[in-house]
Amino acid sequence: MYEYPPPDSPTTWAPQTFDFLPNFQEPAVYRHPILAQFPSPTLPLRVIDQVGYPLGPHVTEALRLALNQRTQINPYGISKRKSVTSVAPAVKASPRSPIRPVKNPLKPWVKPNLKTAGKNGRPANIQSFDATKVYDKLPYRPHSWGIQNHLGVYPFRYTADGELLPDIKFTxxxxxxxxxxxxxxxxxxxxxxxxxxxxxxxxxxxxxxxxxxxxxxxxxxxxxxxxxxxxxxxxxxxxxxxxxxxxxxxxxxxxxxxxxxxxxxxxxxxxxxxxxxxxxxxxxxxxxxxxxxxxxxxxxxxxxxxxxxxxxxxxxxxxxxxxxxxxxxxxxxxxxxxxxxxxxxxxxARRAIRSKRGGNTIDKHLNNLEVYIAGNKQVRTKQGRAQRNANELADSRPARKTSAKRRRSQDDSDDSDSEFELDGNVLAMNSSTPVLRKRQRR
DNA sequence: CGCTACCCACGTCGCATGTA
DNA sequence: TACATGCGACGTGGGTAGCG
Incomplete structure (x- = not known):
């Protein structure tokens, strides 16, 4: 009969620490292709539990971390569904009452849309989190440093939160x-x-x-x-x-x-x-x-x-x-x-929606900022033209509010102009010389 | 007019329940 | 008992409303 090695045997398993904390909440993409062939994780878990016994200390540690993560997210281990029914079993869950976005007087630059219906949970999520209750404040403002200029001013100066001052931009x-x-x-x-x-x-x-x-x-x-x-x-x-x-x-x-x-x-x-x-x-x-x-x-x-x-x-x-x-x-x-x-x-499906909309999308600019900016300009020019045309039409027709969605569908029906395209000048930017030269090797 | 948060329309996940 | 199915919660990118 197969003899299991003693648990956590150092000769069998080199203890291993994690140089990062794995995120087991992420969607499972199995590195072992055979795992993907099981419709449910239960059976392979049983196989691993029986044949893979004992798990090495690093696997055990990873499991402990995963359990810890889960406990942090849901400290009492109570399922969301169960908690609803256990609190009020006789009451059928009612539709969530809408939480509308609100202005935050401490963050005047955040511009919530105050006329929205609050149909999804995002305003609630934003409002429910108070970082000041959760995180420590930096005990002191970091010291300025760097090569002083002729006025004795350091190039790297900080706010009390430890951010570089807003006007400090990197050349x-x-x-x-x-x-x-x-x-x-x-x-x-x-x-x-x-x-x-x-x-x-x-x-x-x-x-x-x-x-x-x-x-x-x-x-x-x-x-x-x-x-x-x-x-x-x-x-x-x-x-x-x-x-x-x-x-x-x-x-x-x-x-x-x-x-x-x-x-x-x-x-x-x-x-x-x-x-x-x-x-x-x-x-x-x-x-x-x-x-x-x-x-x-x-x-x-x-x-x-x-x-x-x-x-x-x-x-x-x-x-x-x-x-x-x-x-x-x-x-x-x-x-x-x-x-x-x-x-x-x-x-x-996400890709399909993008191609249907035909905007300045990620699969066109691929996060190349020069292409992205040029694409935005093209979209704006097109929208501006459509708006001017709409205004001209409005002069000769009874007034009617044209929604942006209708405007888009009008654009979509216009074969010659409907597809967003990158012109040659934009693509040429892709091969431009880098703004700055190579840094020195030390 | 620029910018940012909300809405839309969808996918994914986890859990409860149904069924063979 | 194992697996399938249903369902609610939540997250996403793109388009857009609307604030400043």
């Missing part, structure tokens, strides 16, 4: 100084930029999070030459968060929405030798689990666990920047790889 020279001289590199007592206290998280842009930031400038792109008006980092794009505090103040429970700053991943990759940056500095895929949040809405793995491997693979096996920086080829960038994987893995 190539400044980002180089920020990266190479950052005080966080001394976090371990000696200079080590690879395990620095400055962590650069590759992230998705979280939705509905305007009210989570300290100021209206907090989540803007820090690239001095950002192609997007006002440096807005729109949903669906990828960004890099400059996190200076979560390592340095790991004893505190700090708000993950408070970072020194952000940049479009696109801008970051175009501005510096990003492959070398991955080699030299602490760049990581954001796969963190936040115990105080329902989920990490900025995780790069939010929709697709494979994204972690794409970022990690890029960090481990960086391409040569020389080979695609001049002429610049967006197709070689991490931003492009993430976007392509995102589009590949998304539900087909």
């Amino acid at each position: 190539q020279e400044l980002i180089m100084q920020y990266l190479t001289d950052h005080p966080g590199h001394l976090a371990h007592g000696q200079y080590n930029s690879k395990s620095s206290g400055l962590t650069m998280w590759v992230q998705s842009v979280p939705a509905d999070s305007a009210a989570r930031y300290a100021t209206e400038h907090s989540d803007k792109c820090r690239n001095a030459d950002c192609p997007v008006p006002n440096g807005t980092i729109h949903k669906g794009h990828y960004r890099v968060a400059f996190d200076e505090q979560s390592w340095t103040n790991s004893h505190l429970n700090l708000d993950p929405y408070n970072n020194a700053g952000y940049m479009h991943l696109y801008c970051f990759e175009k501005m510096i030798d990003f492959p070398q940056c991955c080699k030299d500095f602490n760049v990581q895929p954001d796969t963190r689990v936040f115990p105080n949040e329902k989920k990490n809405r900025m995780a790069v793995t939010r929709d697709n666990p494979e994204m972690r491997n794409i970022v990690q693979d890029y960090i481990n096996n960086q391409p040569q920047w020389d080979t695609f920086s001049n002429p610049y080829r967006y197709e070689e960038t991490l931003s492009y790889r993430l976007t392509k994987e995102h589009i590949r893995a998304e539900p087909a």
Whole structure:
């Protein structure tokens, strides 16, 4: 008979710690294809439980973490459905009473649509979370640092929340100084930029999070030459968060929405030798689990666990920047790889809706910001033309309010103009020289 | 006019219940 | 008992209303 090895035997199982906290809440994409062939997880679990006994300590630890995550999300282990009926078994669940969006006097830049019906749970979700009750405040304003100018002013100065002042935008020279001289590199007592206290998280842009930031400038792109008006980092794009505090103040429970700053991943990759940056500095895929949040809405793995491997693979096996920086080829960038994987893995229905609408969509611009901006201009020009035409018609017809949806359907029926297309000038931008030259190797 | 949150229309997940 | 099915909750990208 088969003899099971003693549980947790060190000769059989090398103890393993996790360099990241796995997110077991993510949709299951099994690395073992055979698992995907079972209609239900119960049977393979039983097989593993019987034949795989005993599980190694790292598997046991992962299970414990998963259980922990689950407990944090639902501390009492009570199912949502059960809790409803157990509280009021005789009452049939009534439709949720609508919670309307409201103005937040502390965040005047957040502009809720006060006339909406409140038909979904998003306003409730936004209003129900109070970060000040959950997270610690930074105990002190970080010290200014960097090479002083002739007036003795430091280039890197902070707000009380630990954000770089809003007017501080990165030129190539400044980002180089920020990266190479950052005080966080001394976090371990000696200079080590690879395990620095400055962590650069590759992230998705979280939705509905305007009210989570300290100021209206907090989540803007820090690239001095950002192609997007006002440096807005729109949903669906990828960004890099400059996190200076979560390592340095790991004893505190700090708000993950408070970072020194952000940049479009696109801008970051175009501005510096990003492959070398991955080699030299602490760049990581954001796969963190936040115990105080329902989920990490900025995780790069939010929709697709494979994204972690794409970022990690890029960090481990960086391409040569020389080979695609001049002429610049967006197709070689991490931003492009993430976007392509995102589009590949998304539900087909979502893609179908996009193609039906025919807008300036992610599968056309692929998160190339130059193409995205040019596409937006084309859409606006078209809308403006349609609006002018509508106004001219209104002069000769009885007044009638034209809804935007009707306007869109009119556009859709116009064969010659209905399809959004990128013109040659836009695509030519794709091969333009990078705004800034390659950073020096140390 | 730019920007941001809401709505739409859908997919996914987890759990309760039904059924073989 | 194992699996299928139904259902509610929730999350998403794109389009759009409406605030400033």
